[in-house]
Amino acid sequence: MKFCSECGAKVIKKICAPDNRERYCCTSCNTIHYQNPKVLVSCYATWEDKILWIRRNTEPCKGLWSAPSGFLEEGEDLETAAARELYEETHAEIDRSRMQLHMVGNLRAMNQIYIVYRAPLVKPDFCTTEEASEVRLFRHAEFPIDDFAYPEVADNVELIYRELQNKQYDVHTGVLEGDNNIVRTVDRKD
Ligand SMILES: [Zn+2]
Incomplete structure (x- = not known):
């Protein structure tokens, strides 16, 4: 970020007390521009023992395979966003009444x-x-x-196919640290 979206003046990165992190601060109107992670949603659309995949026609990773996915829009709920992205990219419709959460994760570097x-x-x-x-x-x-x-999260592909095959589903958390994909199953008994 180089310029203030409020007034157009230059922004600089600095710590403004009582905050303790560097933020983009406007040099003219003093607006602090907070930046937070974006929310990426996706949906594994299944049919029998199969999952629907797309060969990406957009960067990044154009020409490679991924699950249909995209960013949450403002004011949109998560499930609607996941179904919308799936429809936009494949024109496939899922049974919304049987839609279930599979994984919540964190791509820190991105x-x-x-x-x-x-x-x-x-x-x-x-x-x-x-x-x-x-x-x-x-x-x-x-x-x-x-x-x-996304070969760094290839384990996630194994996981969803295993669940589909066994017809036993859990909710998982994931954290990608460099190339290390740490997936944990949420223990709902605790
Ligand atoms: Zn400004």
């Missing part, structure tokens, strides 16, 4: 929180879009893991 749902498709209808050059349902053994956009 300043993003990610929230992942899973839900069955209403029917296996989908198509390519501007954001997806290919849209496909893959069984576990068919998933092109070598062309996965």
